[in-house]
Amino acid sequence: MGSFAERLKKFFGIQNVVSESLFGELTDLLVEGDFGPAGAYKTVNTLRALCKKEKITEAEGVRNHLAKLLEGLLLELRQSTVGVLDVPAGTLQIILLLGVNGVGKTTTAAKLADQYRSQHKKPILAAADTFRAAAIDQLKIHGERLGVRVVAHKQGGDPAAVVYDAIDAARSGGGDLIIADTAGRMHTKSALVEELKKIDRIVESKAAGARYIKWLVLDATTGRNALVQAETFHQAVVLDGVILTKYDSSAKGGVVFSLAEDLKLPVVFIGTGEKYPDIHPFDPRRYSREFVGLA
Numbered sequence: 211m212g213s214f215a216e217r218l219k220k221f222f223g224i225q226n227v228v229s230e231s232l233f234g235e236l237t238d239l240l241v242e243g244d245f246g247p248a249g250a251y252k253t254v255n256t257l258r259a260l261c262k263k264e265k266i267t268e269a270e271g272v273r274n275h276l277a278k279l280l281e282g283l284l285l286e287l288r289q290s291t292v293g294v295l296d297v298p299a300g301t302l303q304i305i306l307l308l309g310v311n312g313v314g315k316t317t318t319a320a321k322l323a324d325q326y327r328s329q330h331k332k333p334i335l336a337a338a339d340t341f342r343a344a345a346i347d348q349l350k351i352h353g354e355r356l357g358v359r360v361v362a363h364k365q366g367g368d369p370a371a372v373v374y375d376a377i378d379a380a381r382s383g384g385g386d387l388i389i390a391d392t393a394g395r396m397h398t399k400s401a402l403v404e405e406l407k408k409i410d411r412i413v414e415s416k417a418a419g420a421r422y423i424k425w426l427v428l429d430a431t432t433g434r435n436a437l438v439q440a441e442t443f444h445q446a447v448v449l450d451g452v453i454l455t456k457y458d459s460s461a462k463g464g465v466v467f468s469l470a471e472d473l474k475l476p477v478v479f480i481g482t483g484e485k486y487p488d489i490h491p492f493d494p495r496r497y498s499r500e501f502v503g504l505a
Contacts, residue, residue: 214243214462218273219503225269232269233258236276243501244433244464249471253279277502283467284494287476302380302420303331303387304373304413306338307453308406308443309427310394314455314481316345318427319391320352322479324486327358332385336376337362338369338409341393349391356486359384369393370408377416403446410447423450425478428465430457436465440473449473454492455481463501 221239225232233254240250257276266272305322307315316339323333335353339345343365353360361376369392376388393405413422426449428436443449452469457480469475477492499505 214464215500215503218243218501222269222273222503225272228261228267228269228272232272236272240464243462244468246434246437246468246472249468250464252471253467273502273504277498277504280467280501281495281498283470284476284498287470287474301386302377302417304377304417304420304422305387305389306373306392306409306413306422306424307390307427308392308394308424308447308449310439311342313394313427313429313432315339315394315427316348316352316391317484318453318455318479318481318489319349319389320356321481321486321489322389323352323358324356325489326387326389327356331387333358333387333389334376334379334385335360336372336388336390338372338390339393340365340367340369340372345391345393368408369405370412373409374412374416377413377420381417406447425449425451425453426475427453427455430454430463430465430480433462434465434468437468437472440469440475444473444475449475451476451478453477453479453481453489457482463497466497 218239221235237250237254240253241247245253257272257279260275260279261272264275266275307319309315319335323335326333335349335358337346337349337360340363346362346365350360350362359379361372361379363372373390376390380386380388393402413420424447426440426443428439440452452475454466454477466477469477479489480492482488482490496505
């Protein structure tokens, strides 16, 4: 997100006074940074009123207040992620990873398994993307590298049956956490919806009392299209949060604020690379400050 942050930093650096033109240009910049037009307009209107109330006369003051405003928007959803990593002993946790093909779901599943394993959990990887043989094979390779059990069926099998068997494996003492990779066939939405509903039914009937979480994996570089993906999956199955992958200088980052504002979806983790440790809990303050070029 560095390149866009540098643009915002430069923008505030060349502004001499706080004026209407500053707020107008800032609105346009936020839209370019993957805010929605409505969200950018609302944010700048709130910022303008706040700066007037606080008698802010310098552009740097506007930038600091913008960072605080954006942080506040993200912090409103922070309660949704509290306790996500701290599951009571003896409680089975099931994480369903959703998202279109190519966003990094399978790699994210492995990263999460590595994270939880370091916290003395016993993760099981469930290869519930039975649509692609490559996804099954890739998850098996990750499982071998991490020393983590993988439950998989043959290509074309029933994804819900994979999750069913993974729950059986966990119940028999094989683990206390299931991380399920799923298919991302957006072009066959009706089939995807039915597939997810079937998995939901299996979890609810087979794993009553488990902590069941549905996280959407989004590619940070896809911009506003990430919001469209989130809306589609959120309609299919109620999501609990988002994992943002491929977070680097090419990602503008504004879509995170749209996810919070429009869909009330918190970002839980950010992926920054291909290695297992390259996933980090989301930090609203740091993210907001980086977005406006203050970090």
